[in-house]
Amino acid sequence: MTSHSQDLPDHPLLRGLNEAQQRAVTTVDGPVLVVAGPGSGKTRVLVHRIAWLLEECAVLPEQILAVTFTNKASREMRDRIERLLGGRTLSGMVMGTFHAFGARLLRQNPGLVADRLGLLPNFLIYDDADQMDLAKRAVLAVGLDPKLVAPRRMLSRISAAKGVLLSPDEFAAAAETYDDEVVARVFREYQRSLRKANAVDFDDLLALPLALFDGAPGLLAIYQQRFRHVMVDEYQDTNRVQYILVSALAERHRNLFVVGDPDQSIYGWRQADIRNILDFGQDFPDATRIDLELNYRSSRRIVETADRVIRENTQRIDRRLRTENDEGAPIVLRELADGGHEARFVVDEIRRLTQHGGRSGDDVAVMYRTGAQSRVLEEAFRVSDIPYRIVGGVRFYERKEVKDVLAVLRLLHNPADEVSLERAIGNLPIGRGIGPKALDAVRHWAAATGETVLDGFVALAPAAASATAPDLSGTARSAGMKLGTVFWKLREAAAEKALPELFDLVVDLTGYAAAFDHNDEEEMQRWANVLELRSDLEKYGVLPPAEQLPTYLEQVALVSDVDAMEDDGRGRVTLITLHSAKGLEFPVVFIAGVEEGLLPINRAVEAEWGDPLPMEEERRLFYVGITRAEQLLYLTYAAGRAVYGRFQPAVASRFLAQVPEMHLQTLGRRAPTREGGRSSSLADRARGGGSPGWTVSPAPVPDRGEPTRRFAAGERVFHAKFGEGEVVEATERRDGDQELAIAFQRHGQKRLMASFANLEPIP
DNA sequence: GAATGCATGGTTTTT
DNA sequence: CCATGCATTC
Numbered sequence: 003m004t005s006h007s008q009d010l011p012d013h014p015l016l017r018g019l020n021e022a023q024q025r026a027v028t029t030v031d032g033p034v035l036v037v038a039g040p041g042s043g044k045t046r047v048l049v050h051r052i053a054w055l056l057e058e059c060a061v062l063p064e065q066i067l068a069v070t071f072t073n074k075a076s077r078e079m080r081d082r083i084e085r086l087l088g089g090r091t092l093s094g095m096v097m098g099t100f101h102a103f104g105a106r107l108l109r110q111n112p113g114l115v116a117d118r119l120g121l122l123p124n125f126l127i128y129d130d131a132d133q134m135d136l137a138k139r140a141v142l143a144v145g146l147d148p149k150l151v152a153p154r155r156m157l158s159r160i161s162a163a164k165g166v167l168l169s170p171d172e173f174a175a176a177a178e179t180y181d182d183e184v185v186a187r188v189f190r191e192y193q194r195s196l197r198k199a200n201a202v203d204f205d206d207l208l209a210l211p212l213a214l215f216d217g218a219p220g221l222l223a224i225y226q227q228r229f230r231h232v233m234v235d236e237y238q239d240t241n242r243v244q245y246i247l248v249s250a251l252a253e254r255h256r257n258l259f260v261v262g263d264p265d266q267s268i269y270g271w272r273q274a275d276i277r278n279i280l281d282f283g284q285d286f287p288d289a290t291r292i293d294l295e296l297n298y299r300s301s302r303r304i305v306e307t308a309d310r311v312i313r314e315n316t317q318r319i320d321r322r323l324r325t326e327n328d329e330g331a332p333i334v335l336r337e338l339a340d341g342g343h344e345a346r347f348v349v350d351e352i353r354r355l356t357q358h359g360g361r362s363g364d365d366v367a368v369m370y371r372t373g374a375q376s377r378v379l380e381e382a383f384r385v386s387d388i389p390y391r392i393v394g395g396v397r398f399y400e401r402k403e404v405k406d407v408l409a410v411l412r413l414l415h416n417p418a419d420e421v422s423l424e425r426a427i428g429n430l431p432i433g434r435g436i437g438p439k440a441l442d443a444v445r446h447w448a449a450a451t452g453e454t455v456l457d458g459f460v461a462l463a464p465a466a467a468s469a470t471a472p473d474l475s476g477t478a479r480s481a482g483m484k485l486g487t488v489f490w491k492l493r494e495a496a497a498e499k500a501l502p503e504l505f506d507l508v509v510d511l512t513g514y515a516a517a518f519d520h521n522d523e524e525e526m527q528r529w530a531n532v533l534e535l536r537s538d539l540e541k542y543g544v545l546p547p548a549e550q551l552p553t554y555l556e557q558v559a560l561v562s563d564v565d566a567m568e569d570d571g572r573g574r575v576t577l578i579t580l581h582s583a584k585g586l587e588f589p590v591v592f593i594a595g596v597e598e599g600l601l602p603i604n605r606a607v608e609a610e611w612g613d614p615l616p617m618e619e620e621r622r623l624f625y626v627g628i629t630r631a632e633q634l635l636y637l638t639y640a641a642g643r644a645v646y647g648r649f650q651p652a653v654a655s656r657f658l659a660q661v662p663e664m665h666l667q668t669l670g671r672r673a674p675t676r677e678g679g680r681s682s683s684l685a686d687r688a689r690g691g692g693s694p695g696w697t698v699s700p701a702p703v704p705d706r707g708e709p710t711r712r713f714a715a716g717e718r719v720f721h722a723k724f725g726e727g728e729v730v731e732a733t734e735r736r737d738g739d740q741e742l743a744i745a746f747q748r749h750g751q752k753r754l755m756a757s758f759a760n761l762e763p764i765p
Numbered sequence: 766g767a768a769t770g771c772a773t774g775g776t777t778t779t780t
Numbered sequence: 781c782c783a784t785g786c787a788t789t790c
Binding site: 035071072073099100101102129130141149154204205206207268269270271371373375383392434435436437477478559560561562564579580581582603604605606619623645646 | 766767773774775776777778779780
Binding site: 648 | 781783785
């Protein structure tokens with residue numbers, strides 16, 4: 003156990019760090035948990051710590067494994083370490099996402115992977131859309147109707163199962179309900195066809211390395227020996243498999259350093275297990291815990307608001323976020339009539355800030371809960387003169403025209419990829435004339451010969467001079483021959499041509515290039531996307547020819563939208579989901595759609611009674627959004643919104659009730675509605691109550707008919723959500739209501755309004 | 766087998 | 781509203 007901070011208080015690598023940060027940097031032995039609030043300099047700590055290990059502790063780059071949440075984060079971290087160490091080489095240091103690390107591990111051990119897992123070295127990583135295709139085919143294959151058994155739901159059940167390392171057999175054995183059995187059947191079929199396609203999904207990238215270690219303990223020992231220091235960022239969003247993976251890797255040297263913030267855990271739906279961080283001390287009893295609570299990012303008003311909002315949650319480590327920053331500007335709240343007005347307000351306000359407020363567009367981000375909200379916002383930006391970029395939305399690599407071309411490239415790399423084959427046949431001109439019947443015949447041939455389906459088509463090509471060929475006749479045969487010939491030619495080209503030239507041949511020979519109507523503006527945009535793919539490919543020319551295509555395909559599968567986000571100096575405003583915004587920061591942040599049903603999302607509202615956890619996750623999401631802002635924060639919501647093209651009235655989010663009135667500036671009047679006088683809108687009620695702010699929780703509308711019972715301190719009460727509790731304090735309010743502080747047995751102390759809480763006295 | 770037109774249902778969040 | 785899937789028609 004050595005701590006250098008006492009010996010070297012003024013080391014260059016520690017200069018400018020506060021005491022807690024210095025401890026985090028210099029505590030290099032044993033397990034360490036850093037609980038880092040937003041803006042508390044955790045990236046700085048990670049960067050300095052790695053530099054410290056290399057400079058002061060004689061650790062070699064290849065002995066370090068650092069796992070980040072996005073590739074962008076790891077890129078930035080690597081850059082910063084390099085800058086800090088002035089050009090010292092970091093080669094050998096492993097830094098990237100869990101998924102990238104898993105993929106790399108599998109790629110580095112092709113022999114074992116083939117032996118133990120039955121995957122050939124050219125295996126592909128299936129993305130979300132591929133997984134959907136596969137799940138749907140699995141549903142059909144087990145004789146079920148995809149309309150009744152939603153493939154998406156199957157996929158999420160399968161993912162959840164894989165997230166706790168269950169095989170299809172184990173899942174089937176544990177099935178309790180009929181629905182579980184259905185899932186089990188689909189799961190088994192899904193996994194079978196995934197392997198048959200020589201492909202893995204995202205969950206496999208985490209689970210298969212563990213499976214490999216199980217079957218080959220020697221391999222695990224090599225990695226355990228190598229990684230003297232294992233670091234994990236955004237630890238609150240790791241799932242059980244990721245936890246097991248890092249614990250296994252760090253087992254020998256026991257230098258596991260994790261950084262996270264339980265209050266920013268927003269991936270519960272992806273099996274992220276908040277227990278990983280909450281129970282770290284139990285899992286590693288000798289762990290050092292370091293808290294970073296001082297926020298350097300945001301104004302005091304923003305920090306206090308965030309702190310006040312998150313304190314409502316019951317499932318958290320009690321701590322207080324603080325800052326020494328200036329008070330800053332008030333948080334702006336604005337109600338608009340609908341989504342369109344909201345979008346225009348945002349755009350107008352940004353125009354004002356950029357034209358008269360000295361802001362640049364890239365200082366600004368607009369955040370929202372659901373991807374669907376980006377549509378109206380984008381519309382408003384498009385008609386404005388303000389440049390913008392959307393992070394997320396329809397991903398580049400998921401665009402139909404891009405996926406079509408990628409399908410061919412993937413087939414050239416992995417001929418077993420039937421999802422891509424079907425896609426190519428269905429969407430490219432070269433697939434014309436090949437229907438289900440023809441495909442079936444080729445499948446039969448493939449099953450009989452042990453070849454792939456694609457090879458069945460190639461066998462039809464005269465040039466291939468194959469001894470056997472699928473039994474086809476008539477138009478199907480000639481169509482199959484054409485397809486086979488194209489792939490036969492493309493394979494030859496793939497062996498000798500650089501990627502951009504291969505691309506040219508692909509779009510040419512498959513007839514895809516000719517299929518775009520040059521007079522149609524939309525089609526030209528799609529063609530432009532296809533061409534963007536080509537310029538993408540040009541970057542891979544520096545690699546050895548045999549590695550170009552595989553490296554590219556791997557990159558396509560593992561790159562995220564945030565990763566691809568770059569500052570191009572054009573001053574673009576960022577439109578981004580709250581989830582994607584985690585880890586980012588902007589001087590100016592707008593959070594749009596702060597409404598019941600949206601933030602919190604409907605599902606969480608519906609689940610609330612039976613399960614309060616989703617609601618708490620929604621609140622964390624709001625918290626993440628607030629804490630992205632450095633100086634200016636705008637919160638907007640609409641009195642109504644088009645859902646599925648139908649107008650739905652909306653109510654301000656309950657979360658707004660926690661925004662301290664003293665930090666709030668409410669802008670403008672509410673747009674006129676046709677509802678007449680009575681409205682449950684928060685703004686209306688606040689005005690009606692005579693005080694210009696938020697004093698009451700807006701969620702449930704009080705039943706005016708019943709007189710509210712009065713409560714006194716010491717009285718025992720029952721609450722539908724929080725259960726039994728005791729009134730600690732009862733304060734009379736001017737409006738005749740009571741403000742109660744109640745200590746609940748299971749959920750801690752809460753402040754509730756008597757008229758809203760619906761409390762039952764317990765005698 | 767392909768093109769066209771109608772019906773239906775789907776929106777959390779992503780590596 | 782929009783994307784997808786199915787039925788109808790050629």
